[in-house]
Structures are given as C-alpha cells and as structure tokens.
Amino acid sequence: MKDLLKIFKYVLRYYKYGILNIIFNVLTVIFSLFSLTMVIPFLGILFGTIENHEINDTTFSINPSSVKDYFYFQIQTIIDNGEKIDAxxxxxxLIIVMFFLRNFFRYLALYFLVPIRNNIVHDLRTDIHKKMVSLQVSFFTKKKKGDIISRMSTDLVEVEWSIMSSLEMIFRDPIQIILYIITLIFISPQLTLFVIILFPITGIII
Known part of the structure; x- marks a missing residue:
C-alpha cells in the first residue's frame, strides 16, 4: 500500500489527464447504462407488453424521467404514424449509436490514461538514474551488476504494467459502482435496498 501511495504522488503531476479520464469514464458508464436499460422498455412499447401512457410534456430535458418519457413518446409516435418495422x-x-458512443468514450478514457502511465514510467526512470549517479563507487562494487540492471529494466516494466491496471481500476471502478447504484435506485429503490442488505448476509453465510 505504501508503494502504491508513492507511485500515486507521480500521478498527481498529471492530474489534467486524470480529470479527462474520469470524465470519459463517466460518459462511458452513462451510455452503457442507457443502451442496456432502455432496450427492454422500448421493445415493450413496440410489441405491446407495456401499456401506453399519456405523456403531457414531451420536451427533452436532462433528467432520467424526462429522457425516458421523451424516447417513449418518440417510439409511440413512430408506431402511430407508420409501421412497427420503422420503430x-x-x-x-439508437442501440448502434449508443454502443458506438460507449466504445468511443471508452477509447478516449484509455487514450488519456496512456500519457499518465508513460510519464510516470519516465519519471521513475529519471529518478532511478539520478539515484544511481549519486551513489558512491563502493555501492557498485558490493552489488551485482545483473541485479542493478534487473531493477532498472525488468522490475520497472513490472511496475509499468501494475500502474496501468491499478490506475484503470482506480479511475473506472468507483465511477461504475456509484452510477450503477444510482441507476438501480432510480429503477427500484426497494429492490436495490433489499439486494444491498442481502449481499453482505449471503457473503457471511457462504
């Protein structure tokens, strides 16, 4: 944990890339949720498994209920004015566009994560080089040359891949968990509360 915190100090130097990564991760999760949660209701309206309901306000605004009602209204309008095949x-x-945007923002999130990794590795190599140059000659006579080379090459590569996986989890997973929980609460607060209570109990029993 201490080693991870030491590396995290290097991350703070490139916080701008981190902010962009977080923004695009949020957009990735939003479009992922939208593409998954809206398909079933749309198909329900299309095939009549969900009863049509009157929507008084068909204006589009940025809130979950308005977005849902707006697209419900659009699909119902297409069905009323044309054929079900058009809807x-x-x-x-719509699904193709949502998945494209999700993958596009996912790509951008990874795109802005790469400079963080590369710059951290560059800084680590620079610090190691400065440290090696500042050491006394007696250090190199006591230590094996192969061990020193391994620390400067192989070990640093391992740190590089660890940084990549760790940073991706740090920036992505908390956002996913928070937005998924918010979506579940929006869909069914009672069921979400039941699942949140049941999971720890199930984990203890198992």
Missing amino acids: LLYICL
Missing part, C-alpha cells in the same frame, strides 16, 4: 429500425439505430 424497430429506429431502436436498432
């Missing part, structure tokens, strides 16, 4: 085509195109 199905609309849904398919």
Whole structure:
C-alpha cells in the first residue's frame, strides 16, 4: 500500500489527464447504462407488453424521467404514424449509436490514461538514474551488476504494467459502482435496498 501511495504522488503531476479520464469514464458508464436499460422498455412499447401512457410534456430535458418519457413518446409516435418495422429500425439505430458512443468514450478514457502511465514510467526512470549517479563507487562494487540492471529494466516494466491496471481500476471502478447504484435506485429503490442488505448476509453465510 505504501508503494502504491508513492507511485500515486507521480500521478498527481498529471492530474489534467486524470480529470479527462474520469470524465470519459463517466460518459462511458452513462451510455452503457442507457443502451442496456432502455432496450427492454422500448421493445415493450413496440410489441405491446407495456401499456401506453399519456405523456403531457414531451420536451427533452436532462433528467432520467424526462429522457425516458421523451424516447417513449418518440417510439409511440413512430408506431402511430407508420409501421412497427420503422420503430424497430429506429431502436436498432439508437442501440448502434449508443454502443458506438460507449466504445468511443471508452477509447478516449484509455487514450488519456496512456500519457499518465508513460510519464510516470519516465519519471521513475529519471529518478532511478539520478539515484544511481549519486551513489558512491563502493555501492557498485558490493552489488551485482545483473541485479542493478534487473531493477532498472525488468522490475520497472513490472511496475509499468501494475500502474496501468491499478490506475484503470482506480479511475473506472468507483465511477461504475456509484452510477450503477444510482441507476438501480432510480429503477427500484426497494429492490436495490433489499439486494444491498442481502449481499453482505449471503457473503457471511457462504
């Protein structure tokens, strides 16, 4: 843990890339949730398994209920004015766009994560070089040359891959958990509370 905190000090130097990574991770999760949670209701309206309901306000605004009602209204309008095949085509195109945007923002999140990793590795190599140059000659006579070379090359590569996986989890996983919980609460607060209570109990029993 202490070693991870030491490396995290290097991350703070490149906080701008970290902020961009967090923003695009948020967008990735949002479009992922949207593409998954909206498909079933859309198909329910299309095939009549969900009863149509009157929507008085069809204006689009940035809140979950308005977004849902707006697209419900659009699908119902397409069904009323045309054929169900047109509505199905609309849904398919919408899903394609959502998945494309999700993957696009996922790519951007990883794109801005790479400079953090590369710069951290560069800083580590620079600090190691400065440390090696500042050491006395007696240090090199006592230590094996192969061990020194291994620490400067192989061990640093291991740190590089560890940084990449750790940073990705640090920036992505908390955002996913928070947004997923918010979405679950929005869909069904009672069921979400039941699951949150049940999971620890199940874990203890198992």
